[in-house]
Amino acid sequence: MKIAELSKLTQVTSKTIRYYEEIGLLPEPARAANGYRVYQQEDVERLSFIRRCRDLQIPLEEIKKVLGCDHGNACEGHNNHVDDLIAAQLERVKKAKIELEALEQTLTGLLDGCDDKNSSQCNILHNLRAH
Amino acid sequence: MKIAELSKLTQVTSKTIRYYEEIGLLPEPARAANGYRVYQQEDVERLSFIRRCRDLQIPLEEIKKVLGCDHGNACEGHNNHVDDLIAAQLERVKKAKIELEALEQTLTGLLDGCDDKNSSQCNILHNLRAH
DNA sequence: TATAAAGCTTCCAGTAACAGGAAGGTCAAC
DNA sequence: GTTGACCTTCCTGTTACTGGAAGCTTTATA
Numbered sequence A, B: 001m002k003i004a005e006l007s008k009l010t011q012v013t014s015k016t017i018r019y020y021e022e023i024g025l026l027p028e029p030a031r032a033a034n035g036y037r038v039y040q041q042e043d044v045e046r047l048s049f050i051r052r053c054r055d056l057q058i059p060l061e062e063i064k065k066v067l068g069c070d071h072g073n074a075c076e077g078h079n080n081h082v083d084d085l086i087a088a089q090l091e092r093v094k095k096a097k098i099e100l101e102a103l104e105q106t107l108t109g110l111l112d113g114c115d116d117k118n119s120s121q122c123n124i125l126h127n128l129r130a131h
Numbered sequence C: 001t002a003t004a005a006a007g008c009t010t011c012c013a014g015t016a017a018c019a020g021g022a023a024g025g026t027c028a029a030c
Numbered sequence D: 001g002t003t004g005a006c007c008t009t010c011c012t013g014t015t016a017c018t019g020g021a022a023g024c025t026t027t028a029t030a
Helices: A003-010 A014-022 A041-055 A060-067 A082-111 A120-130 B003-010 B014-022 B041-055 B060-067 B082-111 B120-130
Strands: none
Touching: A003 A014, A003 A041, A014 A041, A041 A060, A060 A082, A082 B082, B003 B014, B003 B041, B014 B041, B041 B060, B060 B082
C-alpha cells in the first residue's frame, strides 16, 4: 500500500509518517519503481501501536526504546515491556496533574482578591496591576 | 546594574534576559562604554512580573500583550488587564487538568488488566504486548 | 607584573513533535 | 492534453529557552 492508505488506516498523517521514518521510529519501506513508498501489513500494526502510545502522550523516545530501534538496533524486535512503558507514563501524568493542581490554586487565589498578601507572587502581580 | 545583578535579583538567567530582549519582551537597555548592558530598577520590576507570570506558565505572547510590547508599541504602557491574563491562564490549566485526568484513567485501566476489551486502544496495546 | 578566572559580548545549534509550503515528478480520469 | 490528486525532497517555523564557541574586558591572585 502507498503512504495515503497507511495514513488512513492508522490515522497518522503522511507528513508524520515520513517524520517517523526520518527519526528511525519506522523502518525505511520498500520503494516502487516510481520512488513511492510501499508499506506492508506489519507497518500498519507498528504504526498503530505508536499512534496509541502518542494518544497516551508517551514521548517518542520512550516508544523507540520499547520498539528496540535505538542504538543502531535495526528495529526488529519487541524486547521491552509495554507495562513498564505505561507505568512510567502514568507516573509522568500523575506528576503533571499535581503541578497543575498547585497552579490552579495559585491562579484561583490571585483571582479571588489575593487573600494571601504574604505571597511575593501576589504582591508583585498586584503592584503591577495597580500601576 | 549589569546583567548578572538583574539576573540575581529576578532569578532569571542572563541567557534568558538576552532572549527576552531579542523577542521584544524587555526594552533594549543602555550600554556602558565597554558595551555591557546597563539596567535600571524598573527593569527589575518588569522582569519580576514576567518571571511570576512564567511561574504560572503563562505564555510569553500573553505576557507581551499585557505589557503592551506588541505591534511596534515601544513597551511603555500597561494597558490590558492582569485579571484577564490570569483568568485565561486558569482556563487553560483547567482544560489541561481534565485531559490529564482522562489520560490517567486510561493508563490505569491499561495497567489493571485492561478490563474494557472493547477499546481499540486496549486491544492494540495488548496485541503488541503479547507479541 | 603576569596570568588566570570570571563576566560580558555576539552568533549558531539543538530541544519535541510535528505542520506548512515550495518545487517538481507521476498517475488516472475526462 | 490537461486538470487534479498524490507522491517526492527540502526548508522553515513553532515555544522558550539552554549550551557552547570565539573573543572581548575586568578583576583577583601569585
